[in-house]
Amino acid sequence: MSVTVDEGVLAEPRPCARCSQPSLLWVAGRCADCIAQLGLQDDSTEYQAWKNDVREEFGRK
Numbered sequence: 158m159s160v161t162v163d164e165g166v167l168a169e170p171r172p173c174a175r176c177s178q179p180s181l182l183w184v185a186g187r188c189a190d191c192i193a194q195l196g197l198q199d200d201s202t203e204y205q206a207w208k209n210d211v212r213e214e215f216g217r218k
């Protein structure tokens with residue numbers, strides 16, 4: 158049985174699109190730290206933008 162790994166779930170460090178730090182844990186280009194920060198911000202604009210990216214990324218499958 159072979160495992161299909163697509164671009165969204167590659168388990169290798171990649172630079173975060175937001176903070177440029179390499180991270181193993183990231184969704185739609187943002188690392189886990191940034192995602193946590195997005196969720197805590199009073200201004201939800203960036204969080205909504207990220208959620209839209211997530212929807213696009215998973216909507217493709």
Ligand SMILES: [Zn+2]
Binds near residue numbers: 173178
């Ligand atoms: Zn980040």
